[in-house]
Amino acid sequence: MSYLLNHPGLMWQLTQEHLAMVGMTLGMAVVLAVPLALLVHHVRWLALPVMGILSILYTVPSLALIILLVPWLGLNARSVVVAMVIYTQVILVRHFCVGLRSVEPAILEAAKGMGMNLWQRWWQVQVPLMLPIVLAGLRLAAIVAIAIATVGAKFGAGGTGNPAVRWHCPGRSLRQDLGRIPGGGIPGLAGEHSLAQPGMGGPSWLRG
Numbered sequence: 229m230s231y232l233l234n235h236p237g238l239m240w241q242l243t244q245e246h247l248a249m250v251g252m253t254l255g256m257a258v259v260l261a262v263p264l265a266l267l268v269h270h271v272r273w274l275a276l277p278v279m280g281i282l283s284i285l286y287t288v289p290s291l292a293l294i295i296l297l298v299p300w301l302g303l304n305a306r307s308v309v310v311a312m313v314i315y316t317q318v319i320l321v322r323h324f325c326v327g328l329r330s331v332e333p334a335i336l337e338a339a340k341g342m343g344m345n346l347w348q349r350w351w352q353v354q355v356p357l358m359l360p361i362v363l364a365g366l367r368l369a370a371i372v373a374i375a376i377a378t379v380g381a382k383f384g385a386g387g388t389g390n391p392a393v394r395w396h397c398p399g400r401s402l403r404q405d406l407g408r409i410p411g412g413g414i415p416g417l418a419g420e421h422s423l424a425q426p427g428m429g430g431p432s433w434l435r436g
Contacts, residue, residue: 239388246387249305249380250373253312257320257369260313265324275325282318290315290376294383308380315376316369323365327358 268275285293290311297307331354339353381389 242386242388246374246377246389249309249377249385249387250312250370253309253316253373253377254366254370256309257313257316257373258366261317261320261324264317265321265328268321268325269328279318279322282321285314286318290379291382294380298383303384305380305385308377308383308385311380312373312376315372319369319372320365323361323368324358327361327365328354330361331357 264278268278293311293314294307297310301307301310335353335357336349339349344352377385377387378389381387
């Protein structure tokens with residue numbers, strides 16, 4: 229903890245890097261997850277293979293997945309971001325599908341009867357109704373991405389995992405290195421605060 233107090237400027241810079249990386253990940257992940265969820269929602273038989281593949285990818289250890297991506301994307305933040313996008317897909321696609329199914333067909337029929345076109349029904353009816361479930365998925369995906377981004381510092385991605393990467397550096401005491409570890413939790417707290425919504429329960433790290 230003393231490391232955080234003694235290096236506030238550095239920790240602020242690393243926190244900004246960490247949150248920027250997570251924000252980029254969530255943006256890319258949503259762009260991929262929305263069409264996948266719509267496809268699974270309208271073509272129901274695809275649900276099993278698509279969710280099965282995404283679930284299998286989710287079980288791969290984060291370090292192993294990043295290492296597999298390094299030969300193609302390099303030892304940098306790109307490998308870590310792509311790994312985070314892959315990991316968050318199963319969370320986002322599942323929540324988007326649940327959100328789509330939560331909208332009653334009768335509501336869509338009523339909106340259609342009022343003269344709304346497909347685009348209007350999507351933005352004015354479906355999106356507002358599925359938003360609480362979508363935000364829950366984004367919140368969980370953000371926590372997963374923040375955790376993986378901390379590990380990603382070992383691959384030159386930057387972020388608050390950087391101080392902990394020097395764990396095995398010669399000349400450093402265990403006490404000095406332990407003081408660096410809490411920095412990885414700062415983006416997690418920021419993510420919890422920014423995505424917290426009333427009625428969605430406590431923080432995910434308390435709910436398990």
